[in-house]
Amino acid sequence: MQRRTLLAGSCAGLLATMTATRLAFAQAPTQNRFVFVFLRGALDGLHALVPYADADFRRLRPRLAQAPDSVLDLDGYFGLDAALAPLLPWFQAGELALLPAVATRYRERSHFDGQALLENGTASPSGARDGWLNRAILALNAGDRRLGLALGPSVPLILQGAAPVQSWSNEHLPDLDEGFLSRLGIVYRGDPAFDAAFRAAQGTPQPDLSGMAEGTDNFTFAARAAGDILAHDAGPRIAVMQIDGWDTHVNQTGRLTNQFARLSEGLLMLRQSLGAAWGQSVVLVASEFGRTVAENGAGGTDHGTGGLAMLAGGAVRGGRIVGDWPGLSDRALHEGRDLAAPNAIEALFKAVLIGHMGLSPALADSVVFPGSAGIAPLEGLLRA
Amino acid sequence: MRSAATFTALNRFGLGAGPGDDARVGSDPQGWLAAQVGASPLPDLLAPFRSADAILTGINAARNSGGGEARALATQAAMQDDYRPELLARAAQFVTAEAALTERLVLFWSNHFTVSTARRQIAAAIPAYEREAIRPLVYGRFADMLRAVVRHPVMLTYLDNPFSLGPDSAEGRRRQSRGAGAVTLNENLAREVLELHTLGVDGGYAQDDVIQFALALTGWSHGGLRRGDADEAHGRFLFVAPQHQPGPKRVLGRLYPESGEGEGLAILDDLARHPSTAQHLATKLVRHFVADAPPPEAVAQIARLFQDTDGDLAEVTRALIALPQAWADPLAKVKSHHEFLIAVHRAGGQGAPGPQHYIAPLRLLAAEPFSAPSPQGWGDTAAHWLGPESLMIRVEWARHFAGRLGTLAARQLMEDSIGAVSRDVTRTWVYRAPSQDAGRAMVFASPEFQRR
Numbered sequence: 001m002q003r004r005t006l007l008a009g010s011c012a013g014l015l016a017t018m019t020a021t022r023l024a025f026a027q028a029p030t031q032n033r034f035v036f037v038f039l040r041g042a043l044d045g046l047h048a049l050v051p052y053a054d055a056d057f058r059r060l061r062p063r064l065a066q067a068p069d070s071v072l073d074l075d076g077y078f079g080l081d082a083a084l085a086p087l088l089p090w091f092q093a094g095e096l097a098l099l100p101a102v103a104t105r106y107r108e109r110s111h112f113d114g115q116a117l118l119e120n121g122t123a124s125p126s127g128a129r130d131g132w133l134n135r136a137i138l139a140l141n142a143g144d145r146r147l148g149l150a151l152g153p154s155v156p157l158i159l160q161g162a163a164p165v166q167s168w169s170n171e172h173l174p175d176l177d178e179g180f181l182s183r184l185g186i187v188y189r190g191d192p193a194f195d196a197a198f199r200a201a202q203g204t205p206q207p208d209l210s211g212m213a214e215g216t217d218n219f220t221f222a223a224r225a226a227g228d229i230l231a232h233d234a235g236p237r238i239a240v241m242q243i244d245g246w247d248t249h250v251n252q253t254g255r256l257t258n259q260f261a262r263l264s265e266g267l268l269m270l271r272q273s274l275g276a277a278w279g280q281s282v283v284l285v286a287s288e289f290g291r292t293v294a295e296n297g298a299g300g301t302d303h304g305t306g307g308l309a310m311l312a313g314g315a316v317r318g319g320r321i322v323g324d325w326p327g328l329s330d331r332a333l334h335e336g337r338d339l340a341a342p343n344a345i346e347a348l349f350k351a352v353l354i355g356h357m358g359l360s361p362a363l364a365d366s367v368v369f370p371g372s373a374g375i376a377p378l379e380g381l382l383r384a
Numbered sequence: 385m386r387s388a389a390t391f392t393a394l395n396r397f398g399l400g401a402g403p404g405d406d407a408r409v410g411s412d413p414q415g416w417l418a419a420q421v422g423a424s425p426l427p428d429l430l431a432p433f434r435s436a437d438a439i440l441t442g443i444n445a446a447r448n449s450g451g452g453e454a455r456a457l458a459t460q461a462a463m464q465d466d467y468r469p470e471l472l473a474r475a476a477q478f479v480t481a482e483a484a485l486t487e488r489l490v491l492f493w494s495n496h497f498t499v500s501t502a503r504r505q506i507a508a509a510i511p512a513y514e515r516e517a518i519r520p521l522v523y524g525r526f527a528d529m530l531r532a533v534v535r536h537p538v539m540l541t542y543l544d545n546p547f548s549l550g551p552d553s554a555e556g557r558r559r560q561s562r563g564a565g566a567v568t569l570n571e572n573l574a575r576e577v578l579e580l581h582t583l584g585v586d587g588g589y590a591q592d593d594v595i596q597f598a599l600a601l602t603g604w605s606h607g608g609l610r611r612g613d614a615d616e617a618h619g620r621f622l623f624v625a626p627q628h629q630p631g632p633k634r635v636l637g638r639l640y641p642e643s644g645e646g647e648g649l650a651i652l653d654d655l656a657r658h659p660s661t662a663q664h665l666a667t668k669l670v671r672h673f674v675a676d677a678p679p680p681e682a683v684a685q686i687a688r689l690f691q692d693t694d695g696d697l698a699e700v701t702r703a704l705i706a707l708p709q710a711w712a713d714p715l716a717k718v719k720s721h722h723e724f725l726i727a728v729h730r731a732g733g734q735g736a737p738g739p740q741h742y743i744a745p746l747r748l749l750a751a752e753p754f755s756a757p758s759p760q761g762w763g764d765t766a767a768h769w770l771g772p773e774s775l776m777i778r779v780e781w782a783r784h785f786a787g788r789l790g791t792l793a794a795r796q797l798m799e800d801s802i803g804a805v806s807r808d809v810t811r812t813w814v815y816r817a818p819s820q821d822a823g824r825a826m827v828f829a830s831p832e833f834q835r836r
Contacts, residue, residue, distance in 0.1 A: 111758055113585055152750065153774045154750065155773075160767055168773065173748065174780065176779065180825065183813045184826070184829055186813060187813050187829070188831060190807060194775070197770050197771060197775045198772070201772035244757050250544055295567060296547075297559055297568040298544060298548075302572070335591070
């Protein structure tokens, strides 16, 4: 049997006491899918969506700026780094929108506080102890159906909270037998934290990973699993994936070339494994903040402000670079060093949650992103 | 196990309870712990290993003679010959130490001053870094540990400082003459020392302080980066004057006149004494030894003592042991993945674990030693360690490992490891287990065992 599945009928006496096994395969509030991909470590957005035709860009990055003819032009000013070439067809097909110069309400430069804000959805690192996606799931269906899926062995803050979520990781240990699981469920009942984690683990769907080669990158593995699980009618609707390795203080070009290849490969796998559900999907890629516009002395960049978000999927009205662009002149830079961030990332999150997942705008402003009523959802990002 | 206090002494302050531990703790758990405070001599198990200097010198010399490929090969060899054997010896020390307070403190401070094998240049020397800069000082002055850590080639490299050039230094001018507008300063080390190691993110510093501190630290490097003769390939701290920004620096309102290497030392000493540092460290320590939500009065008490004793970590440790709040709820904390594995091995009584029962499960849990995803280190609350997937991996591994413990009786295991805090429901289902190994697995999987 599959280790996370406790089948009714066996160990009936014990199971009668285990309400956790009632896996809610109830009607989901929506057929739409949302995948959040978190690039931890602060992606240098300017290295991905390159303002290659900008003289200031070349001036501030004498060593780091890509050769103009290597950049994949999008609109004569911006282009994609060559290592993101696999995503170019998405942009051309209108399934990829790019939002540069974007940030949370955070304006300091700590990874950890920056990540906390991006995940807790408030205006302060300690503003909430749960994640905005978890609050959104509660708001969508009061949490009685496990809509959320974390890829990896731990649940990131963005998905932590009162709504139980599922999780999946790529590990190989012998399955537990049903009797042991049943007894364990009883032992955990008196400890709310263990009880909740255990209940959430039950019935996690097992994706089909056939054909995946040994040695495939973890992110691609996770993307395959995420797409496969989300594609099920009865499966979760919202997944969170993450890739580390974006904190490029040193040797940025080599490291980002590698990272972009990993990201592209994983996103392509996600699309493939979502199958027909791709048409109902939005994939949002974001990082905690951006990096300095000028290169540093080590072929890298340091912590900055304005970053880059990407929105992909069959439900996206893409092929566009959206939002305001502040430019790179000395006067335009935030504190004289960072790309400014005229675009609020919460506006993007709200657009997806309201327009794609059906969240009420009032709850988005008050509960999911408290104190954000002044930030309106970005319009026009989704296909009708 | 005679009392909940025994459980607390062995788990909250130690690394788990095994056969014979109850008798060792005796009738005065607090006294037993207090007697461990004072010295942290190098354990015999860690005596055979090379210094970071020797390890890094070997790698640097290989690069100087054979270039990048030779360096990669030398790094690989050092991971095999230095890193991995010491990692396993260190695990053996955690599992077999009879008085494990020192081991817990080593792990706490090592996590506070996190470095990661993701930075390949220094990966092989990371256990040596912990052995040299942290272990000997867990009962010393915090200022001394801070200095030892920040000057260590492993931390300097992990946080990119050797590449940081003062814009007006000789090297910085040279860089700028080659590319106009080039930024030469790297703020990483200065920022993380302020945010993570000392004041804390709300400790009252601004971006200007980060920059000024980073300028003061320019030139803090190590021998390995100089491609000179053999002597310059060493892996020890080196102040490289041509990288150092000349002139006075102002950090947190205080002016530090130009004194080369001395500026960074003076600033570090002042940071170690700053009230925000006392508050930040007290909060982390009380979170570690009392509860995920640290009681403010306990934090205030530890912070005050930290300041009054000029950061004497022996006194601070004694005060943590004496906190009534630390003994109030023996199950307040959830063990980290690493703590859980060590505790299983201590309880199992089979001695030092092989890599397949230590590194392999930690890899499944995405928690291999020295692989924290950021300089912040691993988290220290239940939310970090108790996810659905990670709980099931812990249980599955424990179920698997429980089958390898020979004739160890499940009831005996339960008495030795969680006896005084075990709940009726746990006792019932250990007693009713269909086999000894299923019973042992139930002990390991129980909330009592996974808490501390």
